[in-house]
Amino acid sequence: MIHSVKFKRVLFSIGVFVAICFCTFTYAQAQSPKFKVIAFYTAKNDRAHISYVHEANKWFPKIAQQYNFTYDSTSNWDNLNTKFLSQYQVVLFLDTRPEAPAQREAFRQYMENGGAWMGFHFAAFALNNSAFNQDWDWYHNDFLGSGEYKSNTWRPTSAILRVEAQKHPATKHLPETFKSSPNEWYRWKNDLxxxxxxxxLMxxxxxSFPLGTGPKPHEIWHSGYYPVVxxxxNYKMIYLNMGHNDIDYEGKTNKELSFTLANDTQNQFLxxxxxxxxxxxKVKYNKRK
Known part of the structure; x- marks a missing residue:
């Protein structure tokens, strides 16, 4: 009888131990991040872009915690190399693009090998005879498809955006149309x-027309077709034109007048x-001949 009681106690202890191990393993699984995001930024030119970078680097960590992924950011573009990128499943360009040939090649290989990317606003900018020449054909013509920057609206204003691909996973929770955060809107040389x-996608x-307030007439759009997302x-990527906060330049206070991430509908898309x-x-990569 004594042996039987001891045996039952041993079995009970083993059962408790197994249950604790199982719960610990399940909890660890639940807590391990689904994926890792690395955001690259420069945050040196244009207060509106700098404002957005600071805003993004506060907002994304909160979203990462809520949706169980990790978010890191760096202004060191030399980290755009094969070894560093191998740690991350998603790359963001918050405000600019890489300039060094080695950085550009590492990014191209990352994308062609199944990496994922999201770029904002100025990350697609290129204009010959400027500080950001169109000197990277793969990125601007093949990858983004947009080619050179052609013009923009001014001042930053909200627009009514039309969702054109409502079955895409990124737009599945969006209404047919919605009002965006204020933004400086770009148009491009290539017909996307x-x-x-x-x-x-949008x-x-x-x-929305007329879009922009000027003062220059060409900064106000009255008609036309303008893709913004x-x-x-051929790649796991999304570009969105948003990422330019409104700043009080005219009043010379440099006060922030709007924020890109203060829009619940737009944030749901992000x-x-x-x-x-x-x-x-992964998206199957179709290499061009």
Missing amino acids: KANPDIEI SIDSS WTNK IDALLWLGNGK
Whole structure:
């Protein structure tokens, strides 16, 4: 009888131990991040872009904690190398692009080997005879598809955006149209709609016109078709034109007048886009001949 009681106690202890181990393992699994994000930025030119970078580097860590991924950021573009990038499933360009040939090649290889990317606003900017020449054909023509910058609206204003691909994982929770945060809107040299590799996710709805306040007439758009968010179907990527906060330049106070991430609908898109980029499912890369 004594042996039987001892045996039952041993079995009970083993059961408790197994249950604790299982719960610990399950908790560890639940807490391990789904994916890792690294954001590159420069934050040296244009107060509006610097403001957005600071805003993003406060907002994304909160979202990462909420949705169980990790968010790191760096202003050291030399980290754009194969060894460093191998630690991350998603790369963000918050305000600029890499300039050094080795950095550019590492990024191209990362994307062609199944990496994921999201770029904001000035990350797509290129204009010959400027500080950011169009000297990277793969990135601007093949990858982004947009080519050179052509013009922009001014002042930063909200636009009504039309969701053109409502079945895409990044736009699945969006209404047909919604009002964006204020932004400086770009247009591009290349016709993105004519590019079979490009899927346009959002464009400026015609109800937005006139868009911009000037004072220069060409800074106000009265008509036309302007894609503002798109993906290249050959890569796991999304570019969005947002990322330029409004700053009081005219009054010379440099006060922040608007914030990109103060818009719940737009933020839902960013969250869904990041979760899609980090879900581990790779897009089959179709190398051009």
